[in-house]
Amino acid sequence: MNNWIRYVAAATALVLVPMAVAAPAAAAVANVAVSAATASNGTTTLGYRGTATRAGTLRYILVSIPAGSGGRITSVNGAVRTVSPGVLQWRPTRTLTVAVGSRFSIPFYGVLLPSGGPWSLTFRAIGTTGVALSAGSATLVRPADVRITATKPIPGQKTTLTYAATVGRPGVLTAVRMKLPTGASGTLTSVNGTLTAASGYATWRPRSGLSVRGGLRLAIPIYGVVLSKYGGIMRLGMVATSSTGVQLTAGTGTLALIAPPAPMPTILAGSFPVRPAGCPTAWPTTAAENAKPGTGAWVIPTTMNGPLAAYLTKVSATCGSTVDLKVTSGRPVSVVAYRVGYYQGLGAREVWRRDGVPTVVQPTPTIGGTANGHPLRMASAANWSKTLTIPVDRNWIPGTYLLKISDGRYAAYAPLTVRDDTGRKHSLLIQQATTTWEAYNWYGGRSFYSSATTGSGRLTFDRPYAEGQGSGQFLPLEQGLVVWAESKGLDVTYWTDNDLDVYGGQLAARAGTIFLPPHDEYYSLRMRASISQAIKRGVNVASFGANAMYRRITFTDSTRRAWDVDRYTAGGTSTQWRYLGDAYASQPLLGAEYSCGIFAANLRTGSGWLFSGVPGGTVVPGFLAGEADYVWPGLYKHPGLGIVASGSAKCRSTGRSTPMHSTAFIAPSGARVFNGSTFTYGCFLVRRCPSNLGVPAQSVESRRVVTAMVTNITNWVGRGTIGVTGGAPELRVAVPNHELATDD
Known part of the structure; x- marks a missing residue:
């Protein structure tokens, strides 16, 4: 016998239960059928079906099995015994009255089939009067058990x-x-x-x-x-x-x-920047900073939206550096830097001001450029002249800043993040998704999403943001996490996507836990490798969003003022990390994978740790919004990965339902990783979700529920190093709602 032929017993279980289904009392035939399914233990389940040709009360059913069969044979809803070699009797445990046309369906488990086949097998259902209610035969073919x-x-x-x-x-x-x-x-x-x-x-x-x-x-x-x-x-x-x-x-x-997580290069920590003269060795605590007087003057009303725009020549800065501001207005402007926080519910504190700054009407941004023979279609305002140089000194406490530029008629923001480069390790680091803000930025007439054929292949920070009144996606999605963390007095510091690319090797030295923002989609190799490396070194990660680390970018030079994305090899597909293979999907790193942009749908709370303090079954209207992730069965799943919240929503592109899974796992290093899988954690905290996501007006109760969830996530992911209590922060200022650019 050739060695590629061998005997084996079958294996998968098919469970069928007896039933009696009423049918019209027309002429009926037995329609006997016998099926087989293999089980994992090597036995076979035989399923017998037959149609009642007479009405009556069933006494028992007799079936034949292949001669030479063995095993410990059982069934359900009745008793089984062997009445003669190769014949089984099944007797129901309750009275079963059948009508003509009713269908019998009886499983027999644990059968060890002999060699050979096919077999002709019989089926007889006997009534209490001794009359056959159904009788017939059928051919059984051994299951393939592939x-x-x-x-x-x-x-x-x-x-x-x-x-x-x-x-x-x-x-x-x-x-x-x-x-x-x-x-x-x-x-x-x-x-x-x-x-x-x-x-x-x-x-x-x-x-x-x-x-x-x-x-x-x-x-x-x-x-x-x-x-x-x-x-x-x-x-x-x-x-x-x-x-x-x-x-x-x-x-x-x-x-x-299933591909395991892709290996990532080691990102060296390098040294912290040298502390310039006049800069402190330590900064005030979050609580001390937020005890300082706040102001609501940072808010720009929608009546001041207009042609005025501005940008800074750095995404982030540190004490002792300077940053240039470029403004288009043509009228004198005031430039005021506000540090974003809680500040008695006013949301910001004024840190620096310069009034009466002359400006010009800047030239139209350029669109164009080529690289490797490909049109870049990059919108850039690098041709603008400098308006003002701003010194970042010891008065600029590390944090997130909005510079408000106003000419009295129009106003706009320019965002800046100030890092803590003293070398002190904080409990928490909150990241700003600057590369994603830029991908969706249409200022100057182009964004990555302009269209499949006209979208940019290179994006530059040398232009204002069109979203969020110039704040990018900070005000629409991210401000809520900052206000919440500062209202709790957490030991928190900040940096941007650009900083992750520069200083990612220092992440374990800078913070014990990192919060990724609601929409952090565009990642370079160094960015992804830094997060992977940090998890392996015990840094906890909580992604308060969906669609994270989805597209692959390459910064063009060490200034990181522009980045490229490959939309030429295979269109939108080659822009994705997963284009390199399943090992590079988001799920192997964070726990869940992007599904689609979704129409807003409700979340119903469960009973796990994520919903501690929230009654089970509480509905949060519209919490599933923007985009959604879920655990794909065909991608790597971390050992111990748990789905801590779930729901479903409809994809905007297809109208079909997609699941949403919020996930959590503990890495071998002990690092805890949470993936939120929806956009709205941050915006619910301040009851100001982007108006075009379809989220209903957020009620006080919904905000309380989401605040409890964010608190529970922080306590879980922080492993006791970040203690959070108390309720939701109240903002006392009216901040305009902002629409969010989408990818469809």
Whole structure:
């Protein structure tokens, strides 16, 4: 006997329960059918079905099983006993009255089938009067029980696939056809026959016709298979045919091709910037800073929206540096720097001011540029002249800043983050998603999302933000987390996506926990590697959003004033990290993967730690909004990963329902990782979600629920190093709602 043929018992369970379904009392036939399904323990479940041809009360059912069968045979809703060799009796545990047309469905578990097959088996349902209520026979074909294994079940690897199935009918085997994994390639070979491959299938033929009998196990190895970089849980078919074209076996098996997280380069920590003269060695605590007088004057009313715009020549700064401001107005302006925080509910504190600053009407931004023969379509205001140089001194306490520029008629913001570069390690670091703000920025007439054919392939920070009155996505999505953290007096510091690229190797030295903002989509290799490395070094990560680390960018030079994205190789697909393969998806790093942009949908609270202090079943209207992530079954799943909140919403692009899964896991380093999987944590905290996300007006109660969730997340992810109590922060100022640019 060739070594690729072997015996095996079948395995998967099919559970059927007795039932009596009323039907019209027309002439009925028994329609007896017998099926088989293999179970994981090697036994077979036989399922007998028959239609009642007479009405009456059932006494028992007699069935025949293949001669030579063994095993400990059981059923449900009735008692089973052997009445004679090869004959079983099933007697119901309750009175069962059937009408003509009712359908019997009886499973028998634990059957050990003999070799051979097919078999002709009988079914008889006997009534209490001794009359047969149904009787007939049917042919049982042994289940194929297809099993597919891979020596290296990892996408992108070279592997040997083995397809195995049980023969159901005897005959002369001439061909076995096997479905290959999607995208598989390579020079394929096998043994004991010839192998050809075409159109995603491999066909094996023995050197001569091979006589096989029922119950034999076929196992066909395929060598040299190069798997696609994309994997998943695949259903692959296997069909063996005879010389006359009869199927000797046919079925499908599951092959899981799951890529582990991609290896990342080591990001060196480097040294902290030298502390300039006049800059302190330590900064005031968050509580001390927020005890200083606040002001509501930072708010720009919508009546002042207009042509005035401004930007800074740095995304972030540190004590002792300077930053240039460029403004287009043509009228004298006041420039006021506000540090964003809680400040008695007023939301900011004035730190620096310069009035009567002359300005010009700046030239129209340029659009163009090429790189490697590709049109960049980059909108840039680098041709603007400098309006003012601003010194960042010891009065600029590290934090997030909005510079308000106003000419009395119009006003706009320019955002700036001031880092703490003293080398002190904080409990919490909150990141600003500056690269994502820039991707969605349409100032000057272009953004990444202008269209598939006209969207930018290079984005620059040398222009104002069109969103958030010049604040980018800070006011629409991120301010809430900052106000909340500062209202609680947390030991918090701040940096931006750009800083993650520069100083990512220092993350473990700067903070024990990092909060990623609600929409942090655009990541360079250094950014992604820094987060991966930080988790391995014990830094906790909470992503308060969805669609994180989804697109891959490359900063053009060390200034990080511009970045490129590859939209030329394969359109929007090649802009994604996952274009490199499943190992580079977001789920292997953070726990869940992007699904789609969604219409707003409700969240119903559960009973786990995320909802501590919140009654189970509480509805938060519109909390699922913007975009959603969920745990993809075909991507790497961290050991111990838990889904701590779930819901569903409709995709904007298709109208189909998609799940939303908020996830949490503990890495081998002990780092805790939370993925929020929706945009709205931050905006619910201040009851000001972007108006075009479709979120209903956020009630006080909804904000309280989300505040409790954010508190619970912080306490869980911080492992006791960040203690948070108390309720939701109240802002005493009326801040305009801001629409959010979307990707559709």
